[in-house]
Amino acid sequence: MKNIVVFTGAGISAESGLGTFRDSEGLWDKYKIEDVATPEAFQRNPKLVLDFYNIRRRQLLDSGPNEAHFALNKLEKKFNLDIITQNVDNLHEASGSSKVLHLHGNLMEAKSTVDNSIYVLTKSDLNIGDKCDKGGQLRPNVVWFGENVPNMSIAIQKVMYADIFLIIGTSLNVYPAASLIDYALNSKRIIIIDPNAESRKGVEIVREKASVGVSQVVENILSL
Ligand code: NAD
Numbered sequence: 714m715k716n717i718v719v720f721t722g723a724g725i726s727a728e729s730g731l732g733t734f735r736d737s738e739g740l741w742d743k744y745k746i747e748d749v750a751t752p753e754a755f756q757r758n759p760k761l762v763l764d765f766y767n768i769r770r771r772q773l774l775d776s777g778p779n780e781a782h783f784a785l786n787k788l789e790k791k792f793n794l795d796i797i798t799q800n801v802d803n804l805h806e807a808s809g810s811s812k813v814l815h816l817h818g819n820l821m822e823a824k825s826t827v828d829n830s831i832y833v834l835t836k837s838d839l840n841i842g843d844k845c846d847k848g849g850q851l852r853p854n855v856v857w858f859g860e861n862v863p864n865m866s867i868a869i870q871k872v873m874y875a876d877i878f879l880i881i882g883t884s885l886n887v888y889p890a891a892s893l894i895d896y897a898l899n900s901k902r903i904i905i906i907d908p909n910a911e912s913r914k915g916v917e918i919v920r921e922k923a924s925v926g927v928s929q930v931v932e933n934i935l936s937l
Pocket residue numbers: 721722723724725726727728731732733734735736799800801802817881882883884885886887906907908909910921922923924
């Protein structure tokens with residue numbers, strides 16, 4: 714066994730203080746998805762959408778990786794480790810993980826609305842009037858509901874060759890990302906770490922928060 718693929722969702726960043734999507738009392742509770750996370754919303758009210766992501770970017774800049782992000786890096790010493798994340802935060806990279814594939818974009822990047830070119834953001838806020846080199850308004854480089862997921866085929870390839878597939882802190886409700894579990898056909902072990910995970914045939918379930926569960930599972934894998 715040499716390939717470990719990790720698939721993460723908002724739950725791995727919850728203990729860093731970034732609200733998940735579905736848990737109540739989160740930032741997402743105060744906004745409707747269709748008002749802030751669709752291309753139509755950006756056309757209708759770009760300021761509302763930019764402000765929503767500005768709040769999230771400020772929260773991210775005030776946070777840092779937690780024990781779960783750091784624990785995963787221990788696996789890199791012994792295995793080919795690929796992290797596929799639905800998160801738009803950059804906490805995996807900040808913890809030192811070297812191979813991270815973002816399925817839904819990156820909060821610290823902006824995208825041109827003219828030619829899709831990417832710009833790294835060095836400040837917290839993206840505002841109306843912030844333009845790309847060709848004069849088009851910049852938008853967050855985030856995959857909104859209804860948009861294509863360009864990295865999905867690369868993610869599927871990685872999961873197909875996983876010897877161990879680790880899923881952390883995702884409700885497995887957002888498609889197509891959630892379908893990745895169906896491609897882990899060669900995995901000897903599929904493990905889900907999430908306090909609210911539902912039982913699934915052939916899947917090991919660890920109902921712990923990420924800071925506890927990821928460390929446990931990493932130690933277990935390294936001890937084999
Ligand atoms: P989700 O909100 O639908 O599910 C979060 C999951 O995390 C739940 O199953 C919950 O039980 C679990 N969880 C909560 N606290 C946890 C903890 N301490 N440890 C482990 N698990 C915990 O999120 P999702 O499945 O990632 O899908 C939502 C979409 O929202 C994604 O597309 C993502 O891009 C976006 N999102 C991203 C962030 C981020 O980048 N940090 C935050 C919120 C939403």
